[in-house]
Amino acid sequence: MGLYERKGFATAKSVRSVLSGTCRMLARRDLLPSNPVRDVGRLEQGRRKPPRALTVDEALRFLALLDGSEYARRNELPDIMRFLLGTGARIGEALALKWEDVDLDANAVRIDWTVSRIRGAGLVREAVKTETSERTLRLPDWTVEMLRKRKRDAAPGDLVFPNTRGRLRDVGNTGKMLRKVRGDDFAWVKSHTARRTVATLLDDQGLTARAIADQLGHARPSMTQDVYMGRRIVGEARSPLDGMFGQASVPEDDGDAA
Numbered sequence: 001m002g003l004y005e006r007k008g009f010a011t012a013k014s015v016r017s018v019l020s021g022t023c024r025m026l027a028r029r030d031l032l033p034s035n036p037v038r039d040v041g042r043l044e045q046g047r048r049k050p051p052r053a054l055t056v057d058e059a060l061r062f063l064a065l066l067d068g069s070e071y072a073r074r075n076e077l078p079d080i081m082r083f084l085l086g087t088g089a090r091i092g093e094a095l096a097l098k099w100e101d102v103d104l105d106a107n108a109v110r111i112d113w114t115v116s117r118i119r120g121a122g123l124v125r126e127a128v129k130t131e132t133s134e135r136t137l138r139l140p141d142w143t144v145e146m147l148r149k150r151k152r153d154a155a156p157g158d159l160v161f162p163n164t165r166g167r168l169r170d171v172g173n174t175g176k177m178l179r180k181v182r183g184d185d186f187a188w189v190k191s192h193t194a195r196r197t198v199a200t201l202l203d204d205q206g207l208t209a210r211a212i213a214d215q216l217g218h219a220r221p222s223m224t225q226d227v228y229m230g231r232r233i234v235g236e237a238r239s240p241l242d243g244m245f246g247q248a249s250v251p252e253d254d255g256d257a258a
Contacts, residue, residue, distance in 0.1 A: 016040075052188055053200040059085055062186050072181045079146055080161055080174065084191060086143030086241055088198030088216045090114065091191040093133075095169045096125045097160040104148055107139045107239065111217060115168050123168040133217040138239035198241065 020037035027035045054062060063085075066078040083094050092114035101110045112134050113125050128134055139147070150160070157166045175191055182189050195216060202212045213219070 051196050052193070053196040054085075054189070054193060056201070058186075059197060062182075062189060065183060065186065066181065069181045072177075075174075075177045076161060077174075077178060077181065079150055081178075081191075081194065082143060082146045083161075084194035085197060086140050086146075086239070087111075087137050088195050088202075089137075090195065090217070091174060092116065092171050093128065093217075095161050095171060095174065098158045099151065099160060100158065102147060102160065104139075104144055104151070107141070107144050108136055109139055110136050115171055117170070117172075123170060125168060128217070130217075130219065132213070132219050135214060135217050137215065140239040140242040142242075143239075201241065 016037060020035060023032055023035040023037050026032040063078060063081060066072040066081060069077075072078060080091075080094060083089065083097075084091065087094075087109065089111060093111050095115045096113035097109070098113075101112065103109070112128060114128050114133075116124055116126050118124050118126075147160070155166065159166070159168065161169060163169045178189070178191060199212055199216060202215060207215075
């Protein structure tokens with residue numbers, strides 16, 4: 001599998017540009033007879049595949065795959081994916097969560113922060129970029145169940161999903177861990193797939209574009225919707241995702257997950 005297939009058009013184009021510049025400089029210095037990259041055909045960007053979401057059955061099978069992987073359990077991927085599927089949060093938002101942001105009795109979570117890597121400072125917890133990204137979400141019961149168990153069993157600390165040292169997790173490293181265990185059947189699944197899945201399921205349930213945008217923390221769907229629909233806690237009584245993954249409960253610890 002080539003670079004294009006593995007990393008995509010943008011990365012392949014950037015690499016080609018760097019190689020061409022290097023070869024052009026070497027050719028000018030008579031270290032190469034010519035620029036070989038120039039003789040290679042142009043990269044053509046194929047038609048983009050539409051974003052894909054997990055079906056309910058696929059989501060359950062993917063969670064079962066993670067639950068069955070010692071590597072995934074050790075790196076807490078099942079819990080992270082359950083949270084993403086229960087909220088539609090961005091991976092950085094999930095990894096920035098502190099217990100003070102979670103109200104398990106009210107089935108609610110406040111999204112105000114994200115994890116970013118800052119040059120010279122490393123990983124930091126910083127405020128989300130826009131007001132629309134700040135939101136309070138209702139949690140489905142099966143996500144609350146996971147969080148209660150997690151809070152009971154977790155080492156002391158304020159982060160909900162810390163790394164093994166109790167510090168902020170790296171978004172990129174978490175993605176690499178997921179790719180390592182997702183298998184051939186789910187090779188297309190990324191953390192962001194959970195957001196698409198939540199959006200698709202809510203749309204299938206008949207929720208408005210405004211409600212779905214509020215759930216995901218997107219910019220307003222349109223000025224008309226923003227003017228005529230007020231912002232509110234999403235799913236005031238219950239999470240709209242409550243019935244989606246009824247079999248997604250956290251499996252009982254069998255003692256060999258460490």
